[in-house]
Amino acid sequence: MEQIDSDCRKVKVTLPDGSAIEVCAGTTVGEVAAMISRRLASRAVLGIVDGGIHDLQHKIESDCDLTILEEGDERSLDALRHTAAHVMAQAVRRLFPGVHMAIGPSIATGFYYDFDKEGSFTPEDLEAIEKEMRKIVAENLPLVREEVPREEAIAKLAAAGEVFKAELVEDLPDDYVSFYHQGEFSDLCRGPHLPRTGMLKAFKLLNVAGAYWRGDEKRPMLSRIYGTAFPTKAELDEYLKMLEEAARRDHRKLGRELDLFSVHDEAGAGLIFYHEKGAALRTAVEQFWREEHAKRGYKYVITPHIAESTLWDISGHNGYYRDNMYFLNIDEKEYVLKPMNCPGHILVYQSRSHSYREMPIRYCELGTVYRYERSGVLHGLLRVRGFTQDDAHLFCTPEQLHEEITGVIDFAIFMLKSFGFEEYEIFLSTRPEKSVGSDENWERATAALKGALEDHGLAYHVDPGEGVFYGPKIDIKLKDALGRMWQGPTIQVDFNLPERFDVNYIGSDGEKHRAVMIHRVVLGSMERFIGCLIEQYAGAFPVWIAPVQAQVLSIGERHVDYARKVAADLLARGFRVELDVRDEKIGYKIREAQLEQVPYMVIVGDKEQEQGAVSVRARRGGDMGSMPLEQFAGIVQGLIDSRSCEEV
RNA sequence: GCCGACGUAGCUCAAUGGUAGAGCGGCUGACUUGUAAUCAGCAGGUUGCGGGUUCAAUUCCCAUCGUCGGCUCCA
Incomplete structure (x- = not known):
């Protein structure tokens, strides 16, 4: 045990096993590790101090709980990948001195770094960068944290031409910002990091992609390099194998191999042709869907694929949704190829008056819609331009909102379960700044959505202010083979369309009352759902939906x-x-x-x-x-x- | 839409400026088959489409369409 200077200020460090040691204030996490054991000192990468994760060089200034993380600890994975990002940036700076750095975080599957470079990185560049990274790892450079006053940091970065970095500091509220140095390289970074580059054992650069600075298409396009890193080679290999496995499950590959569907240049991008087997699969899903809707009191309706522009003036889509719509000109009239089913369902509802005794009214339709999507976002069956929503619109009284929402969530979860989906994430989006509808209604609807999720014991994320302007919503996202999330079921309360179309019902008082409307899909769209389904089962469909049984x-x-x-x-x-x-x-x-x-x-x-x-x-x-x-x-x-x- | 890569037979992939090739699949024939590939023969391509450079372009250049990976948006 190291000698402790007797006249220093003592602090008590409590270890996970409950034992405590006294050290001088200012002792680093790494030094504490060294006091505990030589083995720990050599394997330590990070420390958790009172729940917060820190570098080994973090100084302990007061009594605390401390857990030392060793190499390979899952909790150090973020830091490991972040360090890998720094090592990559260092390698890039060595090989391409003129390149400026933007941002380089760790992400769920690895890490990336955005660079501002003339031209872009080639696969050969990636190989060279990876090689240089290995050199940096072999150099085993220590990563040293330095706190720098904000203004000084901005000046320094601006002088170095690191405009993106300078902008990042501008947006930080703190008086001091931290830099990490490793050899000749330094980078603005919050940390924490591994103590030395030599601890980076298993990494691989995967691909390059363009990415707008801060995700804003009005700002410069940067070159992003994606990579991944793991504590051990074995884990990296396992991940790479998983990627290969995922490629085998890819619905686009299986769609061709199993003769399920195709897309055609002659017909246009994002338009799906179901072959007999794909259609059989989809029909099996639809048949189940229809039965389950009938059981739950939904009434099937059928509405046209085109409608005059005036309908979309009333709905407002002609304004805010115009960029996504297809137009037809017939007899000097403008028609719209429907991008949504709601106005049609409202017209059905409006064809006669409704008593409160009939409510709720639930109309459903496998309604095919067409939306213009920018060419770059199209993706197999998961993002297309023509798709069939498993749509329904529920008209109810404000009092019925809670029960209807509960029923829909129940339904959506039931559907997902029926098709073997166990992994999904739920997002609740609340009122945005610009919105229509009364405070009372927003509160009621948001509470109903939240309450329904909680009644079901479902974990969910809240996206504050991310709701649509017309009402709050719940989105359920499904994962594809690669773990990318795609929106499936969604439940949206709408205060807007009932106003625009004057949707009402006759109450017990004989007066007209404003109806509340819920838009919902329980699968998402047939295309996206079938796509996810193919990947979910890797083409080996359960007997009840198998195209050939x-x-x-x-x-x-x-x-x-x-x-x-x-x-x-x-x-x-x-x-x-x-x-x-x-x-x-x-x-x-x-x-x-x-x-x-x-x-x-x-x-x-x-x-x-x-x-x-x-x-x-x-x-x-x-x-x-x-x-x-x-x-x-x-x-x-x-x-x-x-x-x-x-x-x- | 933007950045980058890619586009060759139905599918998977060769051919780096000199007349486009393989495997699988398809067709025809032989074999008459017992639980994951029988053998042989044949056909199949204006190299995505359109321009250009060149004596000559699958190959180099431009444009366009599409696909893939991202960015952004959404079912």
């Missing part, structure tokens, strides 16, 4: 008639069945059906033909042996009825 395979020529009979029987029972009587070996046919992820292969040869039976092979379980056709049909029907993800 069973494929009948004949062994030889003399079994063709029997195979046809079996297939016809299964078809008649309502199953989705395909027949393969090609002149091929059974192994070949099985392989093909297997690659297409058909849940059940029904194999018929001499034995089956004699016994009037079928031999069943499951895509997962393999050979299930011979059984009467009736029995097989029963198994499949059972799985369909229970919407089971498990297979026999």
Whole structure:
């Protein structure tokens, strides 16, 4: 144990095991680690001081709880990646001296750094940068924190031409800002960081991309390099393997391989053509959707795809949504290809008056809408220009709002669960600065949304002020194979359209009252949902939605008639069945059906033909042996009825 | 839309300025098949589309459409 200077001010440091040591005020976290053990000193990377994460060079000035984090600790991952970002920036500065740095944080999957560079980085540049990074790691430079007065920092950065960095400091409220130095490199940074560059063991630069400074398209376009880093090579390799695995699950790849859908240059970007199998999948989902809506008191309506511009003047879309709309000119009149279903549903509602006794009224429609999306954002099925919303509009009294919202959230969660989605995130967006509707209504609706989430015990994030101008909303975001989030179900309260269209009901007092409207989708859109579904199941759909539920395979020529009979029987029972009587070996046919992820292969040869039976092979379980056709049909029907993800 | 990469047979990918090739798939034939690929032959391309440079362009340049990775926005 180190000698403690007896006349220093003593502070008590409590360790996780409850023991405490006394050290002089000003002792660093790293020095405390060294007092505890030599091993800890060599492995320590960071310290948690009273819950806050700090560098080893952080000075302890008062009594505190301290946890020393060792290399590999999950809680040090952010710092590790942030350090990797600095090392990358240092490498870039060495190789491209004229380049200025913007911002370089750690992110959920790694880190990035934005640079202002003439031209952009090439893949060869990335290799060179990575090589230089390894050199910097080998140099094992210590990262040293320095506090600098704000104004001095701004002057220093401005003098160095680091305008982006200077701007960042301008926006910081503190009197002092911190810099981290490693060798010849220094960077404005809040920290914390690993103690030395040598502790960076496993990293990889992944790709380059353009990114606007501060995400603002009016500001300069910077070059962003993405990379990732892990405590160990094994973890990095595992992550890279996961990326490869994700690429295999990519719905665009599977969509082609499984013959589900396509897009065509001739037709235009972002427009989806469902092939027979994709359509079968979608139809299965839709059928379930319709049944569940009927059960919950929704009434299906059908509205036109185009409507005169005047309708969109009333709704206001012609103003604020115009950039996203497609227009048609017919007989010198302007028509709009509908970007939303709401005005149509309102017209249905408005076609006669409604009593409070009828409320709530729930109209639903699988309504296909078209929205202009900028070319750069299109993405397979997940972001398209023509899509079918699984839409519904609920008209209710203000008093019914809470119950309706609760019902919708319940419904949305039920739908996600039915399709095996367990991972999603919920966002509640509250009133923005510019909005319509009374304080009372906003409060009531926001409370209803919040209350419904809490009733369900659902964790959610609040996006303050991120609501739409017409009302608060809940968004549920689904993850794709790569973990990117896509908005699926959404529930939006609307105070605007009821005003614009004068949507009302007759109350018990015989007077007209303003109805409240809820827009909601419980899947999102069919396109996006199907896309997520493909990735969710990696193409191996549960039997109840599988495009082909069973494929009948004949062994030889003399079994063709029997195979046809079996297939016809299964078809008649309502199953989705395909027949393969090609002149091929059974192994070949099985392989093909297997690659297409058909849940059940029904194999018929001499034995089956004699016994009037079928031999069943499951895509997962393999050979299930011979059984009467009736029995097989029963198994499949059972799985369909229970919407089971498990297979026999 | 912006930044960058990419676009060759249905699919996956070769061909770095000199007449475009493979595997899989497709078609035809032979084999008559028992639980993840039988063999042989044949067909298939105005190299996304349009310009330009060149004696000559898949290859170099420009423009355009599309795809991919991001930025921004949204179901």
